[in-house]
Amino acid sequence: xxxxxxxxxxxxxxxxxxxxxxxxxxxxxxxxxxxxxxxxxxxxxxxxxxxxxxxxxxxxxxxxxxxxxxxxxxxxxxxxxxxxxxxxxxxxxxxxxxxxxxxxxxxxxxxxxxxxxxxxxxxxxxxxxxxxxxxxxxxxxxxxxxxxxxxxxxxxxxxxxxxxxxxx
Amino acid sequence: xxxxxxxxxxxxxxxxxxxxxxxxxxxxxxxxxxxxxxxxxxxxxxxxxxxxxxxxxxxxxxxxxxxxxxxxxxxxxxxxxxxxxxxxxxxxxxxxxxxxxxxxxxxxxxxxxxxxxxxxxxxxxxxxxxxxxxxxxxxxxxxxxxxxxxxxxxxxxxxxxxxxxxxxxxxxxxxxxxxxxxx
Numbered sequence: 001x002x003x004x005x006x007x008x009x010x011x012x013x014x015x016x017x018x019x020x021x022x023x024x025x026x027x028x029x030x031x032x033x034x035x036x037x038x039x040x041x042x043x044x045x046x047x048x049x050x051x052x053x054x055x056x057x058x059x060x061x062x063x064x065x066x067x068x069x070x071x072x073x074x075x076x077x078x079x080x081x082x083x084x085x086x087x088x089x090x091x092x093x094x095x096x097x098x099x100x101x102x103x104x105x106x107x108x109x110x111x112x113x114x115x116x117x118x119x120x121x122x123x124x125x126x127x128x129x130x131x132x133x134x135x136x137x138x139x140x141x142x143x144x145x146x147x148x149x150x151x152x153x154x155x156x157x158x159x160x161x162x163x164x165x166x167x168x
Numbered sequence: 169x170x171x172x173x174x175x176x177x178x179x180x181x182x183x184x185x186x187x188x189x190x191x192x193x194x195x196x197x198x199x200x201x202x203x204x205x206x207x208x209x210x211x212x213x214x215x216x217x218x219x220x221x222x223x224x225x226x227x228x229x230x231x232x233x234x235x236x237x238x239x240x241x242x243x244x245x246x247x248x249x250x251x252x253x254x255x256x257x258x259x260x261x262x263x264x265x266x267x268x269x270x271x272x273x274x275x276x277x278x279x280x281x282x283x284x285x286x287x288x289x290x291x292x293x294x295x296x297x298x299x300x301x302x303x304x305x306x307x308x309x310x311x312x313x314x315x316x317x318x319x320x321x322x323x324x325x326x327x328x329x330x331x332x333x334x335x336x337x338x339x340x341x342x343x344x345x346x347x348x349x350x351x
Contacts, residue, residue, distance in 0.1 A: 055177065
């Protein structure tokens with residue numbers, strides 16, 4: 001079902017454009033032109049984020065943090081096996097997808113842990129990626145407040161995810 | 169970001185000096201490589217979406233969607249400029265529909281448009297939090313992964329995911345409304 005969604009959306013946009021007498025080729029190329037300068041401005045920020053996550057991971061600090069936080073997470077009903085996912089998710093989308101598939105392979109796709117991991121992955125975003133990328137060109141530098149609020153909200157939804165997967 | 173970067177960088181590097189000093193540079197380079205791979209992946213995605221968005225823009229479709237969703241935007245962000253309203257609507261729609269390639273370009277444009285207004289800190293924080301708590305309706309990458317690993321019912325997780333994502337967005341919106349002052 002959902003595989004029809006994007007083609008239908010694109011068709012609708014194109015047809016609407018034709019009705020409104022937009023020249024589709026001119027418009028499309030003009031829009032696409034923006035992509036390269038876009039990524040050039042993003043690149044330095046992506047490098048910083050990735051360098052940082054790589055160092056954090058290789059130094060063993062991330063594992064230490066997981067072990068340190070595990071008892072605290074447990075109080076809220078988050079199993080120890082999911083702590084790593086909770087910590088990786090704010091930094092890296094592809095990294096956390098790797099953690100999720102690791103959980104799938106270790107515990108079986110349809111196990112409670114795997115379903116929890118799926119819900120946690122789907123219900124939160126890479127907070128630091130947004131901070132770095134969305135604000136790459138921006139002047140606003142006071143991002144601590146929104147970062148903390150987002151992390152707290154994601155934590156709430158993760159706790160909720162572990163609970164809802166018990167019920168549903 | 170400067171604080172986070174400094175703290176994590178110093179802690180990790182000092183640690184690595186004790187366990188294996190050789191890995192410092194090599195893992196930084198691995199990080200850079202990953203950034204380049206991602207950039208190459210996203211540049212094509214952005215090109216396609218920005219092309220489609222340009223057609224939407226010239227045909228007046230995006231302005232129309234922005235008009236429909238205006239009451240909703242006003243409820244969340246207060247009064248914002250017409251330009252910011254339009255970009256934010258597209259960003260939030262793309263978020264809802266899980267078009268991950270479409271969200272980022274419109275997100276950056278939204279932030280820049282918001283910054284043109286004075287006293288827009290509240291709206292910017294709200295916009296950040298809404299994006300960071302992702303209101304996604306169909307978690308497509310997870311569904312694909314579950315299907316490929318032979319799950320009995322891959323779509324089992326859709327309803328819980330929608331509920332959990334609602335929880336995170338509602339908590340986020342409430343926290344912004346409580347802790348950030350609207351000017």
